[in-house]
Amino acid sequence: MSLVLIAEQVLNGLQFGVMLFLMAAGLSLIFGVMGLINLAHGSLYMIGAFCAAAVAGATGSFVLALMAALAGAAVAGALVEVLVIRRLYNKDHLDQVLATFALILIFSEGTRWLFGSFPLYLNVPDILSGPVTLPGGIQYPLYRLVLIGAGLAVAGGLFWLISKTRIGIQIRAGENDREMIAALGVDIGRLYTLVFALGAALAGLAGALVGAIQSVQVGMGEPVLILAFVVIVIGGIGSIKGAFLGALLVGLTNTLGGIFLPEALKLMIEPAAATSIGASLASMAIYILMAVVLVLKPTGLFGARA
């Protein structure tokens, strides 16, 4: 196994990680600030991808497609918050899970009704397609590098928003004590809608960015949602820093585990069995990681509460 291959796999893990972060950040914020378990977050990811595919199909512009994804998901998020989620804040988690699960079904079948059952076409813009050669002779797709850059930029922007701005202060205060900031005259209802729309927009952006190299289809959000939940459990609920670190950990474990576990097993047992057992172990790797983190730090890496 060459160094080039390992470096390339690390880049892949990093790229997967930053995209997971976009999903997990919104999920974590929503859980942290409102105490709401939002299973429909994956649907917002799907909405982003479908908006992007529809606009890219109509206009041919990838930039417009991304803007449509952000706007579409944010609007959908805000609408859902105002119409449905708002009634759930005082309910227990089981009611929230039931209601947001219903939203998944509604969004999925609604999307099928609008766009049909067959996957849509969304591709990498020509200017970003194809591989580039990195120092050390690594050939790597340019678009994936752009994804890493875009993910890191959004992460930076989010840190700035949370730590340096007035809105950020209100969000952090909301996580700590929502009655108190309501008493201080902050319009808590508007803050909640805003946080929800922000989380939704991030999910939509991730859906559109990833949709260009994967398939835009109904149900594309749910597998990512499960991983995003693993990320926020590892990182600690409500913490952006935790979500970032958790996402990178999950991304790297998932990618590198899939490659190196079968290889490592081949040193011990025969290749055919090693391939099959290694693949199965690799699928478990991130859940094992989650279990280990929870045993050592029950609140997650940066979580304030369990």
Next chain:
Amino acid sequence: MLKSLAAAVSGLALLTGAAIADPVKVGMITTLSGGGAGLGIDVRDGFMLAVKQAGNEDLEVVIEDDQRKPDVAVQLADEMIQSEKVDVLTGIIWSNLAMAVVPAATAQGKFYLSPNAGPSQLAGKGCHPNYFNVAWQNDNLHEAAGAYAKETGYNNSFILAPNYPAGKDALTGYKRFYDGEPAGEIYTKLGQTDYAAELAQIRASDADSIFFFLPGGMGISFLKQLADSGIDLPVVGPAFSFDQGILQAVGDAALGVKNTSQWNKDIDNPANKAFVESFKAEYGRLPSLYASQGFDTANLLLSAMSKADVKDADAFRAALKEADFNSTRGNFAFGNNHHPVQDIFVREVIKEDDVYTNKIIATAMSDHADAYAAECNM
């Protein structure tokens, strides 16, 4: 006067016809929602098109959505057998669902006609007189891909498939007719959508070709990422990743890929021509191989209904076994294990009037049966 007399006579004929043959009730369990819905919808539409064209009033079809979940499929099958009292079951797309439903249904004396899934377990020792597969045994298209690779001179393929029973059947099938050791063999996660890690391994290997079985969205992702990775190797695969439903979503990345299929819209026979035309007219899209399988399944059933009464199981079984219908594939016969013996073609993905589709370029295997037939005792 003459007209109304004729109407009365034909009405009487219908009545007596209905009195002789018992009506046949078909339960269709297929995937109509969720990620894999495109396949189930095509099977259903193909099936119902044949039913509509036949206009046979003795045939009643109940359709339910299994949501691609084995537990739901089992529950629906129980409901159809016990309360709907269906005679024939059909429709299941996925092998794991078929394994959950088919053995129990055939054990209760129901007929099962598979329009898609063909797990090896049901073709060999687990074969059953009441189970007929109208599509293929799971290994078949992969075997043809292996045979094509051998003929083309590839002997160092990098092969990958999802880690589930049909994925294992796929790689086994490919290797059965392919010559040489694979350059690499990977089982990916079922439902995986990012193949960067696998592509890096392919790039690092010295493979001369790529064989993959990644149905539905998995294949779309893989092909797009392969095109973007700059890896320039010939690709071979079964038709499932290149069917009419998903080619439009893959776009240029699929052009020129060779894939193996038992059906294509350009197979030259009257039944197929009529099928493609009427499917386009009815649904406004080109049919996929799944639609052709649904269409053939319904026509097989209709052919048996015209020969025997479904309540006489032995006669009905014999009528099904004859496969006396005009298949869209041309040649079609059942082997001893009630799986198809048929030709499998090599297709190439082309662009035709702005629509991505396939054209046949060669025959990979003629009158091909499956590797498990010998293990079936019935």
